Amino acid sequence: MAQRYGGKYSPDGESGPEPGDRPAYAGATVTPVGARSNLLFIPPIVLAALSLNDGAVGLAAGLGGAGALLLGAWLLRDGLKAQAAYDARKVARRPGIPRKLFAAVLTGIGAAIAAWRSEPGLVAPLIFGGAATALHLGAFGLDPMKDKGMEGIDTFQQDRVARVVDEAEKHLADMTDAVKRAGDRQVEARVERFAGKVREMIRTVEEDPRDLTAAKKFLGVYLMGARDAAVKFSDVYARKRDRDARSDFMMLLTDLEESFDKKIDRLLLDNNADLTVEIEVLRERLQREGVRLDTR
Numbered sequence: 001m002a003q004r005y006g007g008k009y010s011p012d013g014e015s016g017p018e019p020g021d022r023p024a025y026a027g028a029t030v031t032p033v034g035a036r037s038n039l040l041f042i043p044p045i046v047l048a049a050l051s052l053n054d055g056a057v058g059l060a061a062g063l064g065g066a067g068a069l070l071l072g073a074w075l076l077r078d079g080l081k082a083q084a085a086y087d088a089r090k091v092a093r094r095p096g097i098p099r100k101l102f103a104a105v106l107t108g109i110g111a112a113i114a115a116w117r118s119e120p121g122l123v124a125p126l127i128f129g130g131a132a133t134a135l136h137l138g139a140f141g142l143d144p145m146k147d148k149g150m151e152g153i154d155t156f157q158q159d160r161v162a163r164v165v166d167e168a169e170k171h172l173a174d175m176t177d178a179v180k181r182a183g184d185r186q187v188e189a190r191v192e193r194f195a196g197k198v199r200e201m202i203r204t205v206e207e208d209p210r211d212l213t214a215a216k217k218f219l220g221v222y223l224m225g226a227r228d229a230a231v232k233f234s235d236v237y238a239r240k241r242d243r244d245a246r247s248d249f250m251m252l253l254t255d256l257e258e259s260f261d262k263k264i265d266r267l268l269l270d271n272n273a274d275l276t277v278e279i280e281v282l283r284e285r286l287q288r289e290g291v292r293l294d295t296r
Helices: 035-039 042-050 055-088 099-118 123-140 155-180 185-207 209-239 243-288
Strands: none
Touching (some): 035 123, 042 055, 042 099, 055 123, 099 123, 155 185, 155 209, 185 209, 209 243
């Protein structure tokens, strides 16, 4: 559906952010699913089409190989997304399912079945299947095989953080989907900017799970309220382009972002205070052991 263009210099446009404000695209990342992975959806379609005139056995083999290739391409997309989320975090668990590894194996199986159709036997399928698996691993690599930054972290606390983070990400996804119904690019960009601030708090909590109690209300109750407000705004604005409703919603996002920003600063200050206490305790212990530190 066509959308009316709007911006700072449009007749009904609004002034842009003041200097020093966080731009809407801050923290934006390129999608990990690129053209290389999307191209892998073509071979199963070709294989299935070429198998239509090969009789019952050939058709069954072709459809089986196409299914293996298609499942491998789908697992690869999820594996690339999981690795991107893993790389973006300083503290992260390894993916529960090695999707990229399974995708490589399924691609090898699909290639082996395709080779068997044209050259029945054992040698050719093994050669082509092994080559396809090796090339897949060379092109896309393996999944992360170990946890990152988990040394000295209580796993129970980390699991609690993971549940809160998953809920917060779901609320953000619902907000993004809701404002798309309004058809206003400026509102969509404003929600993306607010989502960036929320994810900044999420990263802070992930790096130090002790901050979860202090941030849980922001990532739960406040974010749920923001989601509900986005849904109601979109319903109203889609029926009637009510500028007052738009202004109220934008002001709500501004107030929420300022609250999140202040809370993040307090969390970081608390972390610095904890570090200062640990340094002082260590200094006193070293002095008791006869080690004198120059504090100048």
